[in-house]
Amino acid sequence: MAQKEKVKSPLRFPGSKSKVLKKLQPFLNTPHIEYREPFVGGGAIFFGKAKAQENWLNDKDFNISNFLEVxxxxxxxxxxxxxxxxxxxxxxxxxxxxxxxxxxxxxxxxxxxxxxxxxxxxxxxxxxxxxxxxxxxxxxxxxxxxxxxxxxxxxxxxxxxKLERVRITNFDFREVITRNGENVFMMIDPPYYHKGSSLYPVFMTNEEHVELSNLLRQSEHSFLLTIDDCEEVRDIYNWANIIIPENWHYTVNSKKKDNLGKELFVTNIII
Ligand SMILES: C[S@@+](CC[C@H](N)C(=O)[O-])C[C@H]1O[C@@H](n2cnc3c(N)ncnc32)[C@H](O)[C@@H]1O
Incomplete structure (x- = not known):
């Protein structure tokens, strides 16, 4: 049985999804036994959702995985x-x-x-x-x-x-996405395609974004990916369902008007 408790992360995080959890909720409600986050960052999504039976949180940034472990x-x-x-x-x-x-x-x-x-x-x-x-x-x-x-x-x-019995790792995303599992839902929140390098000590190149897309295309696990809306991303994910969420705000400099509605959902789930 999923635990219901929702808590708040002590971390502030550029690109944090803490303020937009409601928009993610229909996807987070997808029935699953195992929950994975290959790019966990400040953990706003995991801490803000109901806990699954099995949970795997990962980030390539050692400071993040170490913080969660401590x-x-x-x-x-x-x-x-x-x-x-x-x-x-x-x-x-x-x-x-x-x-x-x-x-x-x-x-x-x-x-x-x-x-x-x-x-x-x-x-x-x-x-x-x-x-x-x-x-x-x-x-x-x-x-x-x-x-x-x-x-x-x-x-x-x-x-x-909430982190009791949760697996925390410091791997590259490939490890987490390709590992077999039973009834897995993956919340994928990679560094932004464009702004990533100015926000995170660990970010991704174009080639890595393409590889992520290829792995997701081959994956049997359900997933929801959130990412900045740009031509490159639309091209990389032209095989997937792309949804434009309404009134979506960036959380970095979110008061600026031009930051409205500039993120995409990419998913293999039919809602
Ligand atoms: C957009 S942030 C995640 C934000 C998080 N969802 C939140 O709400 O706080 C992206 C994260 O991906 C991590 N990252 C970057 N490249 C990675 C890689 N190759 N494998 C795994 N994690 C990576 C960064 O360290 C960063 O923490």
Missing amino acids: MKNDAENLCKLVSRTTPTIETWLKYRLDNINEEIELSSLEKAFRFLFFNRSNYSGIYNANPIGGINQLSQYKIDCRWNPKLLCSRILHCSK
């Missing part, structure tokens, strides 16, 4: 670090320097904590972006404006519970 197995210690921290520019600069210092060895817990730290204190949650308010903190919004330890710890503990 949140699953060591949530209390992660919360202790969160509770005793208030982001400052000094800490932000120190962590940035540590990132390029090969002599610094951090534990998985510390890596997960610092990933969350940058996620909550950088512009739009982008790992390589500047801190909110800029290095000089001249804006009305400061580096700690999205750091609410109580709320973050509550989300971490709820997500930790």
Whole structure:
């Protein structure tokens, strides 16, 4: 029996589907025994849907798979670090320097904590972006404006519970899509075709997008893919059902009018 509990990820994520879960819901309702997300990112979809009997979350970005693993197995210690921290520019600069210092060895817990730290204190949650308010903190919004330890710890503990018995891996998408399984539904949310390289430390080339399309075409698993609407994508997926969701918003700079309705659903499910 599927567990009903829906929770919120502590991660902010460029391209997160947290605000558009309702539009995905008819597809997420497709009966399935196993749920897979080869590109899990901040996990907004998995945490926001009913849990299946078997669940497999994957991301090629080590920081993401490590964060999920630590949140699953060591949530209390992660919360202790969160509770005793208030982001400052000094800490932000120190962590940035540590990132390029090969002599610094951090534990998985510390890596997960610092990933969350940058996620909550950088512009739009982008790992390589500047801190909110800029290095000089001249804006009305400061580096700690999205750091609410109580709320973050509550989300971490709820997500930790939901991650019980969930498989978390750090593979390339090919591994996850091609693995056999019984009654599998895959939610496929790859990096955007055009903006991907500016949003994610790990993104995909045109060749990889073509390979993804070929694997999905051959797959027996049900899937829903969401991606930016552009000529290249329409061409790559010309074999599939393409749906244009109404009033779809990008979540990066979503206030801009020209970001309206620019994503596509690609699926092999008939609704
Ligand atoms: C659009 S984001 C996923 C957002 C997520 N659905 C959410 O709501 O938060 C795409 C993710 O794909 C990951 N990724 C990029 N290339 C990959 C690859 N070859 N295999 C697996 N994951 C990859 C990135 O690290 C990134 O986290």
